[in-house]
Amino acid sequence: MTIQKKPAAEPLLAWYDRHHRDLPWRISPAMAKRGVKPDPYHIWLSEVMLQQTTVAAVKAYFAKFVGQWPTVADLAAAPSEDVMVAWAGLGYYARARNLKKCAEAVAFEHGGRFPETEEGLKSLPGIGDYTSAAVAAIAFNRNAAVMDGNVERVISRLYAIDAPLPGSKPAMKARVAAMTPDDRPGDFAQAMMDLGATICTPKRPACALCPFNDVCMALESDDPERFPVKAAKKEKPVRLGAAFIAVDTDGHLLLRRRPESGLLGGMTEVPTTAWTSRVDGETGVEAAPFAAGWQACGTVTHVFTHFELRLGVYRAQVSRGDVGAVHGFWAPVTNLDGEALPTAMKKAIAAAIPTAFSTPKG
DNA sequence: CATTCGTGGGA
DNA sequence: TTCCCAAGAAT
Known part of the structure; x- marks a missing residue:
């Protein structure tokens, strides 16, 4: 020795x-x-x-x-x-x-x-x-x-x-x-x-x-x-949901602010269902912020630290006067870089509006 | 002490 | 493709 x-x-x-x-x-x-x-x-x-x-x-x-x-x-x-x-x-x-x-x-x-x-x-x-x-x-x-x-x-x-x-x-x-x-x-x-x-x-x-x-x-x-020896890690569950991309006749997108604490706290999002509320195969359209001609735009996947999120994306062209009061605000689609959008939301928006960002994640 | 918090790049 | 994880903190 x-x-x-x-x-x-x-x-x-x-x-x-x-x-x-x-x-x-x-x-x-x-x-x-x-x-x-x-x-x-x-x-x-x-x-x-x-x-x-x-x-x-x-x-x-x-x-x-x-x-x-x-x-x-x-x-x-x-x-x-x-x-x-x-x-x-x-x-x-x-x-x-x-x-x-x-x-x-x-x-x-x-x-x-x-x-x-x-x-x-x-x-x-x-x-x-x-x-x-x-x-x-x-x-x-x-x-x-x-x-x-x-x-x-x-x-x-x-x-x-x-x-x-x-x-x-x-x-x-x-x-x-x-x-x-x-x-x-x-x-x-x-x-x-x-x-x-x-x-x-x-x-x-x-x-x-x-x-x-x-x-x-x-x-x-x-x-x-x-080395280093680490404790075994657990597997990531999958959470499902639907995201709704509403664009008005002037090219404004409906956004809202997430709660100050928790996941993506204080960041901006498009309206979504609760995550895990949607069973695969369902549209989730019943949870849309308002009734409209929602069209499916595919699914986006985003991997967070402790779960994987799959969002069905739906788009609708709306007249702002027809949808009544909504919980959120309208932002020009041409200025989304000025919003606090996390990557998962940019993916969902890009699925519905391919030209929204210069790159998929902005 | 275990869990909850994002994201993108490299092997 | 899949996995791993990178100058951690708050609860």
Whole structure:
């Protein structure tokens, strides 16, 4: 039995300096050398967007938000509606609602500055264990143990942790805390995440290129892909429903706002039946917002995190004066990009009005 | 502690 | 095609 050498921060930081990734919210080593500090607003915004979301998907949204709202004060002053429209398509819409609340708290209760401690940050809406540590470390150079999915994978492999997630999380966080250096804690956190994203990947990790390949117990065990061990996941149920695309004689589409909480909370939708109320083979037309010449336009499928949705889509040309009072509002079909439409709704609208969006999802 | 929250891209 | 899942938080 060989003595396991202890993983240390220095080799990782050296690797990080050689493989810096140029991301819009990140300060390059050259800039850092000149004393440029990261903008806490940028770090916070990017970290919230990056929650369960890929770097590739975040880049365009980050640019849009910073362009539209250059400071946290600007975001705090923005109409919530505008924030939801800007966030549409990125998913997990509670993040957008909490983003706005957090900006307001920072602007109006903290004098426009983010708290610099984990504890202070974590008290804000939408900031939990991960984001509070990440912002404290990256934006404020605080020694905080930053653990996301990447770090979990790296740590579970370094120490060949057999206990399944999420139960093993506290033990893994203790390992991270022990490794985090007082010098450059933010760079260490980003280095761990970069390592997980580019080298210590879920499948086929590039162990030959890893700065930890001399101390990794998973590599020594010859099956690094086995880690991290996770609890088995359950299957996704299917929910059925029907969506109704009503267009008036002036080319306006009937939309309505979803409740503020829950699935797609605060986002815009077309009228639909309750999801699961429709049995396959039924039209669902009896649940239309009003009687009209509803024509079937096929079915769209959208996969959410915990269920699959199949919506039968129906279209009708209506005269607004004939349908009476409806629960909702009418928006020009030519300006749907100005609405907070989640992807599932864009799919349904596109099935009925193929020209509504430049791409299927807008 | 388990569940509820989107989406799109890559293997 | 199907599966996996990506810089998680709130309840």
